[in-house]
Amino acid sequence: MELYLPIAEMSVNVWLMAGLGVVVGFLSGLFGVGGGFLMAPVLVALGIPPSIAVASQAGHVLATSTSSVLSYGREANVDMRMGTLMAGGGIVGAIAGVEVFRILRLLGQADLMVALLYLLLLGAIGGLMLNESLRALLRTKQGLPPERPKSKRPVWLYSLPYKMRFPRSGLYISVIPPLAIGFTVGILAALMGVGGGFLIVPAMIYLLRMKASVVVGTSLYQIVITTLVTMILQAVRNHTVDGVLAFILLIGGVVGGQLGIRAATRFRAEQLRVILAVIILMAGLQMGLTLFVPPEDPFILAPTNG
Amino acid sequence: MVAASLPPETPAPYVENLPVAPTIAPDSLSTDLTQNRIEVSSSFQGAKVILYGAVFQPKDQPSDVVVIIRGPRASMRLIRKTQVAGLWLNSRPVVFEGAPGYYMAASSQPLDRITDFSHRRLLGLGLDYIAMDTSRENKVVTRYGVKDVVVNGLESDYLDWRRAVIRLKTKAGLYEDNPLGVRFVDQNLFRAEVTLPSEAPIGDYTAEVWLFRNGQPVGYSEKTMTVEKVGFERFVFNVAHRHAWLYGLACVAMSMGMGALASRLFRRG
CATH class of the missing domain: 1.20.5 (Single alpha-helices involved in coiled-coils or other helix-helix interfaces)
Known part of the structure; x- marks a missing residue:
């Protein structure tokens, strides 16, 4: 069934788009990531203009994250205080990021930046996660006890001022690291058009060393707030949010998301992390490859609006 | 893309510049479109409009018909990928202005057989003669001792850029040269099909129909069509x-x- 999109000004196949929503939503629910880093490249490959793909998929990210955060929230797995603090940093970062993105697009360098960021960030994070989780899996197979973290937490994290208690996360630390992480992720999220879960989750696990049980719920909560702000900003500043496209994607997404949450209970955390690491690594390499592969046509039509 | 942001003037000012304009007798040609308003609703997947027309031509002097459909003008930004240290990077974008968002040239036989270069160029017949310019690349220099000469910064690359615009637009189904697109149903009646893809820009379109005899334009007719949501x-x-x-x-x-x-x-x- 073909449907004409009022903002993208082209027609798309509804079932294809809803199917994409289901698949990405399933992965979001499974891993507690927004899924934007998977959806944007696919939408662009299907011919949706990149600016519209990035802005409209925010609806999908928002819906699946809301649905997931409510499911996780009921089980008291969301650290509201930590999440709100990070989101505060994230909103400031997102506003800065949207402006940087506008300038880059006018210079014609936006897709270079996106490709580089995907390659470096997803490549690095995917590689680290894969390495770490494979080692953990191997140890359990050999019957050894899980590896203990080498040092407890970075010392400088404790020497910073403005300390605050985060009982749900089991932390008593300065507010500066969560704010800084939120800000960085906000900028990157706006530049790459993603929610930023794949950055927040490792930062919470490896840097802040939050209690593992609250990591996924809290990152989702933070993603909801940041994405909400980004979506409104995109609609107001760039007029690139296609409500119809967003609706189709998110209908598939919420169904897939709930299925993903159910499936998540059947896997062990280390196994999930191996799979997520491979997916992140592949997405990064796939985007990064565009820098090395000779283009089919050296000329490209760039978006004119914004 | 956004209809409201386009310059308000209507396209196709080419007729005024035409040296042979006075000889044109408009009553020798009569045309119409099967649809002059195309509604873009949620089920829109492109549209097909038929342009048909009648010519009043003597049997011994057969004429040729050229149909030019132009969509609303929109500026375009084009980027070229260049390899720097093994990486494919983007150049600074070049802005093309004045080119139509949709263009189709249909004719009863290849355009170069219908009329000469200067007519094709003047009237903008065929993809090679679409008017578009890169005025933002222009700079004022001193050449051969002459001050304030306006030159295009793209220099000899300009043709590569221009050809790229046409190639990319053609690939998207928005530009087309159809040398056999005008078909004579009988001696006096002809028809041409206009295919609009679902990506066709929203706005006002013009259908210019030229009648040529012995390489000279002898008839002209213009119809308009609106694509709207x-x-x-x-x-x-x-x-x-x-x-x-x-x-x-x-x-x-x-x-x-x-x-x-x-x-x-x-x-x-």
Whole structure:
């Protein structure tokens, strides 16, 4: 069934788009990531203009994250205080990021930046996660006890001022690291058009060393707030949010998301992390490859609006 | 892309510059379109419009017909990928102005057999002669001792860039040269098919029909056609542009609402 999109000004196949929503939503629910880093490249490959793909998929990210955060929230797995603090940093970062993105697009360098960021960030994070989780899996197979973290937490994290208690996360630390992480992720999220879960989750696990049980719920909560702000900003500043496209994607997404949450209970955390690491690594390499592969046509039509 | 941001003047000023214009007798040609308003609704997947017309021609002097369809003008930004240290990087974008968002040239035989270069160029017949310029690349220099000469910064690369615009637009189904697109149904009656893809720009289109005899334009007729969004599509587009805050909030509310609904449904189910 073909449907004409009022903002993208082209027609798309509804079932294809809803199917994409289901698949990405399933992965979001499974891993507690927004899924934007998977959806944007696919939408662009299907011919949706990149600016519209990035802005409209925010609806999908928002819906699946809301649905997931409510499911996780009921089980008291969301650290509201930590999440709100990070989101505060994230909103400031997102506003800065949207402006940087506008300038880059006018210079014609936006897709270079996106490709580089995907390659470096997803490549690095995917590689680290894969390495770490494979080692953990191997140890359990050999019957050894899980590896203990080498040092407890970075010392400088404790020497910073403005300390605050985060009982749900089991932390008593300065507010500066969560704010800084939120800000960085906000900028990157706006530049790459993603929610930023794949950055927040490792930062919470490896840097802040939050209690593992609250990591996924809290990152989702933070993603909801940041994405909400980004979506409104995109609609107001760039007029690139296609409500119809967003609706189709998110209908598939919420169904897939709930299925993903159910499936998540059947896997062990280390196994999930191996799979997520491979997916992140592949997405990064796939985007990064565009820098090395000779283009089919050296000329490209760039978006004119914004 | 956005109809409202286009310059208000209508395209096709070419007739005025035409040296042979006085000899044209408009009554020797009569044309019409099967549709002059194309509604873009949610089921829009492109449209096919037939242009038909009649010529009053003597039997011993057969004439040729050229049909030019031009969509609303839109500026385009083009980027070239260049390899720097093994990486494919983007150049600075070049802005093309004045080119139509849709262009089709249909004729009863290849254009170079119908008329000469200067007519094709003057009237903008065929993809090679679409008027577009890169005025933002222009700079004022001193050449051969002459001050204030305006030259194009792209220099000899200009043709490569121009050809790229046409190649990319053709690939998207928005530009077309169809040397056999005008078919004579009988001696005096002809028809041409205009295929608009679903990506066709929204706005006003013109259909220029030229009648050529012995390489000279002897007849001209112009019809207009509008492609516009209707119903829900129009509503969404208007709200998104006129009440952007409201639209953004509505999209956010819809997304979060659907998410909350799903989590509630699945809990019970």
